[in-house]
Amino acid sequence: xxxxxxxxxxxxxxxxxxxxxxxxxxxxxxxxxxxxxxxxxxxxxxxxxxxxxxxxxxxxxxxxxxxxxxxxxxxxxxxxxxxxxxxxxxxxxxxxxxxxxxxxxxxxxxxxxxxxxxxxxxxxxxxxxxxxxxxxxxxxxxxxxxxxxxxxxxxxxxxxxxxxxxxxxxxxxxxxxxxxxxxxxxxxxxxxxxxxxxxxxxxxxxxxxxxxxxxxxxxxxxxxxxxxxxxxxxxxxxxxxxxxxxxxxxxxxxxxxxxxxxxxxxxxxxxxxxxxxxxxxxxxxxxxxxxxxxxxxxxxxxxxxxxxxxxxxxxxxxxxxxxxxxxxxxxxxxxxxxxxxxxxxxxxxxxxxxxxxxxxxxxxxxxxxxxxxxxxxxxxxxxxxxxxxxxxxxxxxxxxxx
Numbered sequence: 001x002x003x004x005x006x007x008x009x010x011x012x013x014x015x016x017x018x019x020x021x022x023x024x025x026x027x028x029x030x031x032x033x034x035x036x037x038x039x040x041x042x043x044x045x046x047x048x049x050x051x052x053x054x055x056x057x058x059x060x061x062x063x064x065x066x067x068x069x070x071x072x073x074x075x076x077x078x079x080x081x082x083x084x085x086x087x088x089x090x091x092x093x094x095x096x097x098x099x100x101x102x103x104x105x106x107x108x109x110x111x112x113x114x115x116x117x118x119x120x121x122x123x124x125x126x127x128x129x130x131x132x133x134x135x136x137x138x139x140x141x142x143x144x145x146x147x148x149x150x151x152x153x154x155x156x157x158x159x160x161x162x163x164x165x166x167x168x169x170x171x172x173x174x175x176x177x178x179x180x181x182x183x184x185x186x187x188x189x190x191x192x193x194x195x196x197x198x199x200x201x202x203x204x205x206x207x208x209x210x211x212x213x214x215x216x217x218x219x220x221x222x223x224x225x226x227x228x229x230x231x232x233x234x235x236x237x238x239x240x241x242x243x244x245x246x247x248x249x250x251x252x253x254x255x256x257x258x259x260x261x262x263x264x265x266x267x268x269x270x271x272x273x274x275x276x277x278x279x280x281x282x283x284x285x286x287x288x289x290x291x292x293x294x295x296x297x298x299x300x301x302x303x304x305x306x307x308x309x310x311x312x313x314x315x316x317x318x319x320x321x322x323x324x325x326x327x328x329x330x331x332x333x334x335x336x337x338x339x340x341x342x343x344x345x346x347x348x349x350x351x352x353x354x355x356x357x358x359x360x361x362x363x364x365x366x367x368x369x370x371x372x373x374x375x376x377x378x379x380x381x382x383x384x385x386x387x388x389x390x391x392x393x394x395x396x397x398x399x400x401x402x
Contacts, residue, residue, distance in 0.1 A: 004028055009038040009290045009306075025122075038290050041124050061099045061125060067154055069094065069103075074147040083116055116143075129153075129274055132291045136281040146281045153277040157270060160357045164266065167364050171371050178379045185386055187222075190215040193390050207389035246299040254300060254327075262363050267296040268332060269356035271305070276349035286313050301327065318345070331355075 004025060007017040022028040025042050032039050069090060076086040087107045094100040102123050109119035117134035120126050130150060137146030194212050197204060204212070218225075239245040253263050274295035278288035289309035293302040304325035311321030319337035322328045332352055339348030 005043045006032070007040040007042075008032055009040065010035075025118075029118075038287050039121075040128050041121055043122065043124055061096065061102070063154070063158060065094070065096055065099060066126075067151060067158075069099075070147055070151050074144045074151070077144040077147070084110055128291050128294045129278065132278060132283055132287065133281045136278070136283045140282045142282075149277055149280055153273060156353075156357075157273060160266075160269065160360070163361060164364055167368055171368060171375060174372065174375045174379070178375065178382075181379070182382065185383070186215045186218050190386075190390065191219070197393055203393075205389075205392045207385070208392055211386055211389045243299070247303075250298045250300045253298065258367065262360055262367070263298075264301075264329075265356040265363075266360045267298050267301050268328070269353045269360060270295045271301065272332070272349045272356070273353035276346050276353065279349070280346045285309075285318060289318075304328070 004020050004022060005017070006020050006028060010016055020028055022031070025044070028042055029039055072090055072093075073086055076089065077083070081089070084107065087103065087110065091100060091103045091107060094103060102125060105123065106116075106119040109122060110116055114122075115135070115138055117131050117138055120134060121128075121131040133146050133150045134143070137143035140146075190211060194215070197208075240249060254260050256263070271292055274292040275288055278291055279285065283291070286309050289305055289312060293305050296302065304322075304327040307325050308318065308321035311324055312318055316324075317337070317340055319333050319340055322336060323333045335348045335352050336345065339345035
């Protein structure tokens, strides 16, 4: 008997991670399958999933590397090569040592009789969407088409994500420059003027006194402020890792003015595209809904999807189950309902994803056209106020001397 760390989704939609005892991994999988549970991962407790005699080093599999590997794999499978032979050809060509070690382990598992999806899932490093797609492809005998569909899904999702991130770079750079410049002026420039005016016994106007007092307060509180900010950041990170913290913050994200709608549409686009890919691969609706929660990191949306999966398990339609959660827009409900009634659900979900992706790109572009000038105006106004406040005494002294 051995202990296994298992992550499963129970019949009621609840995700559970615990240690179970069984003779083999296959026995555990059969047991969970009989109970109607979806298996995310099974790892032997206390052992590293690495080849005998080798130590697994921690690393990261880059998205581009993984996509190239899958493109090469699907090409070899289409050419008629067996899975094991395809892995033998591809593994030596992988430059990432960590990824290559994972693939070595996958090859050994496949050689021992495991399914390719099980071998990938056992690593604990790959998306459940990918492993579920592999499983569906192996069961349907259409593995190359499923992998190709996953590649297309990744390309579109990655392109949208990179476009949104790149759009935010310039505003973040502006904010960083503003913060750095103001910090330099308040902690270095203003004290020099303060020393000058004190040596001249000059009568200072109210704006100058205000700026000097702000500078004094900032410099005197740095010793306390910096450690306090670090401690607050660490506490916030720990709190955000808790379930209660994630639920609260994710709820704020969805309700935030202007940005909440953008965040919701971005999450729903990824969710719809993932669900479309899984259903197209032949995965049952309940399992597809449960697995699609991996497409978004928002805890509130994930809970709503698991709630909808439970509704589908009880015999309701996907549209009615999603509507019952009260989280999804009417457009999504209507298109899913039409897709179910016409048998075109997969295409409808893809259309929903395309529509929301376009909406997100348009909204982000509009927001940036407003945010960037606002940052520049704010920066210019603050610096202009500081400069005027600092030089007012100079003008006053020059007038007295004249």
